[in-house]
Amino acid sequence: MAEESGGEKTEQPTPKKLQDAAKKGQIARSKDLGTAVVLIASAASLLIFGKMLAIAVLNIGQRLMRLDQKDIFEPNSMFTAWGDAGRELAAPLSGIFLLILVASFVGNTLLGGFNFSWEAAGPKASKMNPMQGFKRMFGLQALVELIKSILKVAVVVGVAYLLLKLFFMDIMALSLMSEPNNIESALYFLGWLFLGLCASVSIIAVVDAPYQLWNHTKQLKMSLQEIKDEHKNSEGSPETKGRIRRTQMQMSMKRMMQQVPTADVIVTNPTHYAVALKYDQGKFRAPVVVAKGVDEVAMHIRKIANEHKIPVLESPALARSIYYTTKLDHPIPEQLFAAVAQILAYVYQLKMYRKGKGSRPKSLAKDLPIPEDVRH
Missing domain, CATH: 3.40.1690.10 (secretion proteins EscU)
Structure with a gap:
């Protein structure tokens, strides 16, 4: 019975065990947290740069829909128009892409920190093993992911319905507005609707992040014998230390x-x-x-x-x-x-x-x- 109890993984992982796991790429990660941060940043960038983007789209539309007599006889007029369109869109799109890029890095390192492992990036025979694949498909982790997916769909659909019901009359009123106010207002409503949907995803992330931490710690838990062996290997056996001292x-x-x-x-x-x-x-x-x-x-x-x-x-x-x-x-x-x-x-x-x-x-x-x- 003593041997069996010694083999139970009841102890928290040691710093060395956590460090070795990180070298193998085994760290706590929440995909839902990273996704939620990226989506919220995307919605925020749309609210920040929405007006600038609306003006750029309006200018591009007016430029492309206008045909002057000189454009008929100018072979490069089409390329000039596309160049003007690129310059109009450069500033708002650069701001949006920059915010999304920063959010993608921050969102994926909030839990577990920054970590890169060549060992995790290398090929593994276990990933090509059909039996291991079936275990991953029908294991506990797969069941948890399925439940999270169902919850995400339910939450997003519910929040989308509430937001559309809330802004329905305002959206209908867009057809009565003149340009460029209608484009600005459309992007404004779109940004808030998008932000509301993204915030709904963050509800799942708030639940998923602590679960991933708990699950990661559970997978790395150690038995008393493993802790003793690790201490012995790191410090060295008394015989080895004695020989070194001598x-x-x-x-x-x-x-x-x-x-x-x-x-x-x-x-x-x-x-x-x-x-x-x-x-x-x-x-x-x-x-x-x-x-x-x-x-x-x-x-x-x-x-x-x-x-x-x-x-x-x-x-x-x-x-x-x-x-x-x-x-x-x-x-x-x-x-x-x-x-x-x-x-x-x-x-x-x-x-x-x-x-x-x-x-x-x-x-x-x-x-x-x-x-x-x-x-x-």
Whole structure:
């Protein structure tokens, strides 16, 4: 029973599941919402540019119905007339088409946002499968679309009847009006009738949009096991993460050990801690920790130091303080400047003595000046 309950898709889709679905072109879309926005924009554009369009149509009609004597003997008069007609219609039609173009983009991205998927655009064998086609034709989604279509027809027919009944006397009065008022009024009534019909379609869109969101989420719901598997795949299994951490540590350790030969001195505990210090007066304002470690790592640092004849000095308190207060490739804190300065001075004097340029330095002080707040 536990396995069965784990397989039930009761959980909301994760952001990764939604993102993967979007890459495949599976997003919430409402065709009715896009259609309603385009139709309403078309009606609005007709109301906005209707008067300009009516004047253009009237001018074109007068131009084409008028035949001057010069037009009879002019072979290009027909082309000139069509050019005039195009110029008359350019402004109103451009405005109408621009509004419809913007509305088509906005209406189809209101739900689900803008999304383009090459995977969705590519051919799919399932779309050519007759059995899959029958399932789509007689499935739940097809039934919902059929019900919506019936409702749309019923709503549009009902609203059309009410609008025609409301404007019937005004429409009949158009025959008594003179031009261009009759054309302007006809386009005005046509725009409002069209807008009313389009608004009726928006009723279906208001119902369809939430349904499409709900249906999209339902299709992408996940089981608890799927969420666990997704988290495991995205974060990686503990074994894989452990191997990655070990590899990173090994690489970091290798880089650190490569810096030991560049150090000026190694300060030890003497067995448990070891820190390698490098001081370049022209480059650093303070000595920098190029390597540090405890136990086996400390022993390896001392081994490399002995191979490259780097001075190894015992100062347990200072070694612990530097180890716990300073990160790799970072300068030591100001509180340790005095103690480290004595270490570096001793190393410098020791180098000069070995080169025969000075006397043997005095033994390093056991109690170096280390403030209590940096002691460990």
